[in-house]
Amino acid sequence: MLDRIRIVMVGTTHPGNIGAAARAMNTMGLSDLRLVSPLQFPHVEATARASGSADILASAKVCASLDDALEGATLVVGTSARQRRIPWPCLSPRQLGAVAAERIEQEQIAVLFGREDRGLTNDELQRCHYHVAIPTNPDYAVLNVASAVQLIGYELRLALVGDPEAGEAPRRAGRHCLALPPMEWDAPPADAAELEYLLRHLETLITASGFVDPASPGHVMTRLRRLFLRARPDKVEISTLRGVLTSFARYLPSPESEGGNR
C-alpha cells in the first residue's frame, strides 16, 4: 500500500536534504521519490546522506514541472505552515494518515514538500486537495525538509501498516503478558542515581555472598535490574532496601572493593 504514495520534493536547494529524505522514506517503507527542479542532483552529498538508500535515489525521477511529478496522482497533499490568506482544507499529519488509510485503495497519493527557505508557492499549494501542517513550537517552526518527510512517512506507515509489535490489537493473545495496573504513589519516585546505588550495592553483596561469580555473572543482574526498574521504587522504598542490604552486609565477607556502599 505504501507504494501508492509518492513523495514530491519541489525546488530543493541542498542535495544533502534529498539524500536524508530518501533515507527517511526508506525507514518508513516509502520508495517513490520525485524531484521537481532540484538545484543539484545527483550530488555526492545526496548520496552520502542517503546512507543505505541508494536505490531510492537511483530511481528518483527528476521532473521539469510539478505537472510531471503529479502524473497519475489522484490525491495531492501539500505540506505547509498553517493559514494562508484563503483557508484551505487542512489536516494534521495524523489526520492525513487516517485519510490515507481510508482512501489508499482508490487513490494514488502525492505528498509535496517545498523549498528549504520558503516552502511551496501559493500556486503549488493551490494544486493540493489538502494542506498538511506539522505541529511545531510556535517560536521555532523551522522544520528541516527531510525531517518533515520523516514525520509524514511515520504517520503514513502507522496508519497503513501499523505497529504490530506495539500491540494495538490483541497481539499474540494469551501468552505471558504482564499487564501492570496504574499506580498511586505516596512518596516521590527515586531518581536514577538512587536506583543505581541500590543495584550496585546489591551486586556487591551477591558477589560477596558467592551467589554470582564475577568471572561469569550470567544474566542475574540483568534480571534483578529489570525487576527493580519495573517496580520503580520510591525514595522511601529505596532507603528501606538499602537499609536491608546494609544489615546483611555486616555479616557477609568483605568485598574487595567498596562498590556498593556509596
Next chain:
Amino acid sequence: MLDRIRIVMVGTTHPGNIGAAARAMNTMGLSDLRLVSPLQFPHVEATARASGSADILASAKVCASLDDALEGATLVVGTSARQRRIPWPCLSPRQLGAVAAERIEQEQIAVLFGREDRGLTNDELQRCHYHVAIPTNPDYAVLNVASAVQLIGYELRLALVGDPEAGEAPRRAGRHCLALPPMEWDAPPADAAELEYLLRHLETLITASGFVDPASPGHVMTRLRRLFLRARPDKVEISTLRGVLTSFARYLPSPESEGGNR
C-alpha cells in the same frame, strides 16, 4: 512541561547529528540536551546543522558519564530496536507520549539515544525503565539519530501540548498513576504462593540481621510487600531472588524458626 524532558545523546560520532538533533528538539519545543562523551563537540558542523537553534547547542551539557546525564532523572527511557534476549518493558513512541502525558508532573524524564552505528549498549539499556522502539521498515530500520529525536519529540509534543489548530487536545490526564504497557514476557508470572514464600523468607532474614525488631516491626514489611507485589515478579525472578536470599542466609545468625526456607 516539555522542560521536564531531557534528550540524552550517548557517544554520538558525527557532530552534524548533534546539530540536527538540537534543531529537531527546537521545532518540537524541547530544549534540554545532554551529550555523553560526544566524539567531537563543539564543532562547526553541529553549529551549521543546528540552524537557528544555537541556544540549545550553547546550553547543551557535555557529560563524562551516563550517570552525570541522568542526574535527577526519575524516568529513564532508551530508544532501541526491539527484542533483546531478556524482554524489557517496551513502548511505541505513541505509548511513550501517553506515559509522559500522565506522569509529567511527577517525573523528570530522560530519553536516551545511542551511537549512530550500534545504538545503546546493553548496560545503558539496562539503566532504562522502558525501551521505546520506533516502528520502521523491517528491511531498512536504519533511522538517523536526529530523525529519531525528531519523531520522539513530535510524539511528546502531541501528547503534552497537542495540536490545538487541528483540534487535537493533549492527552494529559493529570492523574497520579503510572501506566505500564502490556508486555510480552519470557517467563510465566509467579503465583501468589511463590511470592508469599519469597516475602516470608525476606522477613526471616531481615529479622535475623537485626534490621527489624520483631517486637516493633513498623511498616518495613508492608513497604517491601507493596514493592514486590507491584513489580509482579515472574517465576524466574522469584527463584533468582530466593537464591540471593539463600546465599545471604548462610552468613546470617540462625533464626529461631525456619520460617523462610520452605
